[in-house]
Amino acid sequence: MKSFIRKLIDAFFRIIYHLEIRGQESLPQTPVILAPNHNHLMDPLLLAAIYRPDLTALAKKELSDVWWIRQVFKVLDVITIDREGRDLKSIRQSVEILERMSLIVFSEGTRNRSQTEPLPGKPGVPLMARQAKVPIVPVVIHGNFRPFSTMTVEFMPALTIESFGYKRLNSEAYQAIADEILSRIYRRKGELIDENNHR
Numbered sequence: 001m002k003s004f005i006r007k008l009i010d011a012f013f014r015i016i017y018h019l020e021i022r023g024q025e026s027l028p029q030t031p032v033i034l035a036p037n038h039n040h041l042m043d044p045l046l047l048a049a050i051y052r053p054d055l056t057a058l059a060k061k062e063l064s065d066v067w068w069i070r071q072v073f074k075v076l077d078v079i080t081i082d083r084e085g086r087d088l089k090s091i092r093q094s095v096e097i098l099e100r101m102s103l104i105v106f107s108e109g110t111r112n113r114s115q116t117e118p119l120p121g122k123p124g125v126p127l128m129a130r131q132a133k134v135p136i137v138p139v140v141i142h143g144n145f146r147p148f149s150t151m152t153v154e155f156m157p158a159l160t161i162e163s164f165g166y167k168r169l170n171s172e173a174y175q176a177i178a179d180e181i182l183s184r185i186y187r188r189k190g191e192l193i194d195e196n197n198h199r
Contacts, residue, residue, distance in 0.1 A: 005075045006053060013049040016147050021050055023155035027137065031102045032158060033129050036139035037185050038106035039115060043141055047104055048076055050153060057104035058094055079103075091128060098132035107178050115193065118186045121178025123171060130161045130169060138185045142192045152192055156184065 013019060031054070036043060044057045061080040064070045073080070079097065081090040097103055105128070108119040129136050135158035143151035164180065166173040 003053070006048065009045055010049040013046055013151075017143070017145075018148070018150045019050065020150055020152040021154075022152070023157075024050070026157065027155055028135060028158055031098050031100065031132075031134050033098070033125060033132075033134060033136045034102060034104045034139050034155075035107050035125055035136050035181055035185075036104065036141050037118070037182070037189060038108050038111050039113070039141065040111065040145050042145050043106070044076075044078075044104055045072070046141065046151060046153065047139070051102070054101035055104065056097060056101060058090070058106075060110070091124060091131075094128050095132045098128070098134050103128075107182060116186060116190055118179075118182035121175065121182045123174035123178050125181070126161055126164075126169075126174045126177040135160050136181060138181050138188075140185050140188045140192065142189055142196075154188065154192070156188065 034047060034051070034055075036047065044059070048055060048057075056077045056079065058079050058081055059073065064073055064080055072078070079090055079093055094103055094105075105122075105125050107121045107125040109122045110119070112119050125136065137158045138156040140152070140154040140156065142154075143149055145151065159181070161169070161177065164173075164177050166177070
């Protein structure tokens, strides 16, 4: 059933949108944390449509109050977490899931109305990456989700926590890493906006 639903999601996006996927060939074959910008409710479904089947997501609990979103969460085995990101049980569950599959985590924590300026990052993303010993793949999602428009998804090079160069990983370091990842994503998103404006 889950495989069938995923195929429906994939077909929907490929029929309704022109999908431009970049960087997919360099994705690690092992589990990763996908850390995209989050500007639209459809973002996780788009990623589910184009990524390998071994993928689930982390989402805030409030979203499961909406009936149809709750059904999607069940199909995709989405893990819900409190808005403040202090649900330690969910973080532990995320680390366990990362042993066998990849995980979408929107490190802004909520949808961002700005297309060019990131919200503060959630330090739980690098914390989970360190505990699970998996890389983080920053993901740029660009487009407005209007029917038959172009949606661009760019998978940026995978990052390890060690690559950020912190000798001591405390709360300040995790926050700085989360913010740096978002800064790189929105910098690249700005470049994509410029590309589209000059076409």
